Amino acid sequence: MLSILPGKKIAELDKSYAREVGISSWELMERAAESFVSWFLKGFSGVQEKVFIFSGPGNNGGDGLAIARLLSEKGFAVSVVLFSSKENSSVDWQVNFDKLPEGISRYQYPEIDFELASSAIIIDALFGVGINRALGGEYLEVVNTLNQLSGKKISIDIPSGLPSDSLVEGVAFLADMTVSFQFPKLSLLIPEHSKYVGDLHIADIGIPDSFLDQFGSNKSFVQASDIQKMHKRFDNFSHKGDFGRILLIGGRGGKVGAIILSTCSAMRTGSGLVHVWAEGASKDVIHISCCEAMVEGEKILDELDKFDALGIGPGLGEVPQDLLRNIFQSTGKPMVLDADALNVLSKHPELWDLIPKGSILTPHLKEFERLTGKSSHHFERLDKASEYAVQHKVYLVLKGAFTSISTPDGKQYFNSTGNKHMATAGSGDVLTGMITSFLGQGYDPLNASLCGVFHHGLAGEIASKTKARGMIATDIIESIPSSFLEMQID
Numbered sequence: 001m002l003s004i005l006p007g008k009k010i011a012e013l014d015k016s017y018a019r020e021v022g023i024s025s026w027e028l029m030e031r032a033a034e035s036f037v038s039w040f041l042k043g044f045s046g047v048q049e050k051v052f053i054f055s056g057p058g059n060n061g062g063d064g065l066a067i068a069r070l071l072s073e074k075g076f077a078v079s080v081v082l083f084s085s086k087e088n089s090s091v092d093w094q095v096n097f098d099k100l101p102e103g104i105s106r107y108q109y110p111e112i113d114f115e116l117a118s119s120a121i122i123i124d125a126l127f128g129v130g131i132n133r134a135l136g137g138e139y140l141e142v143v144n145t146l147n148q149l150s151g152k153k154i155s156i157d158i159p160s161g162l163p164s165d166s167l168v169e170g171v172a173f174l175a176d177m178t179v180s181f182q183f184p185k186l187s188l189l190i191p192e193h194s195k196y197v198g199d200l201h202i203a204d205i206g207i208p209d210s211f212l213d214q215f216g217s218n219k220s221f222v223q224a225s226d227i228q229k230m231h232k233r234f235d236n237f238s239h240k241g242d243f244g245r246i247l248l249i250g251g252r253g254g255k256v257g258a259i260i261l262s263t264c265s266a267m268r269t270g271s272g273l274v275h276v277w278a279e280g281a282s283k284d285v286i287h288i289s290c291c292e293a294m295v296e297g298e299k300i301l302d303e304l305d306k307f308d309a310l311g312i313g314p315g316l317g318e319v320p321q322d323l324l325r326n327i328f329q330s331t332g333k334p335m336v337l338d339a340d341a342l343n344v345l346s347k348h349p350e351l352w353d354l355i356p357k358g359s360i361l362t363p364h365l366k367e368f369e370r371l372t373g374k375s376s377h378h379f380e381r382l383d384k385a386s387e388y389a390v391q392h393k394v395y396l397v398l399k400g401a402f403t404s405i406s407t408p409d410g411k412q413y414f415n416s417t418g419n420k421h422m423a424t425a426g427s428g429d430v431l432t433g434m435i436t437s438f439l440g441q442g443y444d445p446l447n448a449s450l451c452g453v454f455h456h457g458l459a460g461e462i463a464s465k466t467k468a469r470g471m472i473a474t475d476i477i478e479s480i481p482s483s484f485l486e487m488q489i490d
């Protein structure tokens, strides 16, 4: 798992890693440049030959110069635009400046005709994690101009102008793609910055996770290789009881569709037995839509002990708080709480400390706001999520791009799968079914949350390859099996 370190720790990280493995800071920069270039060649080989690199005075600018050299060696027509004098630039910038091959065109700002750059790929190497104030003067001027150009724009490490751990002030580079080194900076994961970041790619520069761990970050970025290890393995003698018996509670009135989505997704996630509590006419509809499920009446609420996990909320509608209170008091097992169950909790904070420890709450941003009040930005929301999880000893899954999972011990995990097409009705109900299913299969609440969120996102990515903007929640469910196949989970 990749630790997410604050920007101000990165210089320290570089220094101590270079010392540990006996390489120079320039060699580490070279690795970063090579990693960027190998990513670049996969997407841009033969597409476009002209590249303009805007290089600032620090090591981000130094990365830009090293990349200029490597791309020029690969046959691209590279130009660099410089801002500071050599002596006012970082040491490794100077080394890379001296290594620039003859064939690279050099411009000293403001002596550049932007007309030349307008048909090129623009690489932003103005500032990285060392930015310490809002853009001003010629940097502001150039970023404003570049932001008007229509060609492909790529940022190295972080779009220039974005601080690594706080909200942007003023102007920042609008990248189509950002290639961040080793781990994503926190700032790249928040919704307010999404228009600057574009598509995010993480470029490995060879610093092992275990080395990053020494820096004691409580935030991590979760990738496929982490998730693979969290899965339980079953064998040929496993029977449906081993895959868990779960109960889903919701689907009242006109919202039966929500609990059907949760039910079908729990089945597709591998649950052995899925029971659904529903009322009135909803029962028949559930039977018809998901014939593998068992539909239960009110009496089942007296038999909660026989279930390995509960998922409560999708399509539940307004219910008296006593329903939740009774459920909380009659089982100590962790459960998944979503949608209308969260709305009951928002109105009744007196229930918060009755929630069984280790339960998983899955609010989207609006539901989270109802629970904890308005936040002025996502950094504040993340802090509140962490506080809530610690205080009430629950897992708080805050849904959205890079869904975060806050834990009772103060850690925060960020998911790496999913895309914009998943913002569709019922997508959250699918997630509830998936997490409840994993919980019922005996995964601990953290692994159930991480695996649920990861496979939900991966299934969404797979479905959107053929459905794109037309994707609906059912398509995500249909792609859950492919997400297991892709990860070689049998």
Ligand SMILES: NC(=O)C1=CN([C@@H]2O[C@H](COP(=O)(O)OP(=O)(O)OC[C@H]3O[C@@H](n4cnc5c(N)ncnc54)[C@H](OP(=O)(O)O)[C@@H]3O)[C@@H](O)[C@H]2O)[C@H](O)CC1
Binding pocket: 010, 011, 013, 014, 028, 029, 032, 056, 057, 058, 059, 060, 061, 062, 063, 090, 126, 127, 128, 129, 130, 131, 132, 133, 134, 135, 136, 139, 156, 157, 158, 181, 182
């Ligand atoms: N492990 C890794 O991830 C590696 C990352 N690398 C790259 O290095 C940068 C960080 O480099 P650093 O030199 O620390 O910082 P910057 O390049 O971002 O620039 C800092 C310089 O800019 C000046 N500054 C700061 N803000 C402004 C501003 N708004 N306007 C003008 N100038 C500004 C600052 O100096 P001051 O004295 O003026 O404050 C600095 O001189 C990282 O992002 C990666 O790209 C390494 O290449 C390899 C390992």
Ligand SMILES: [K+]
Binding pocket: 060, 124, 125, 126, 127, 128, 155, 156, 157, 158, 159, 160
């Ligand atoms: K940059």
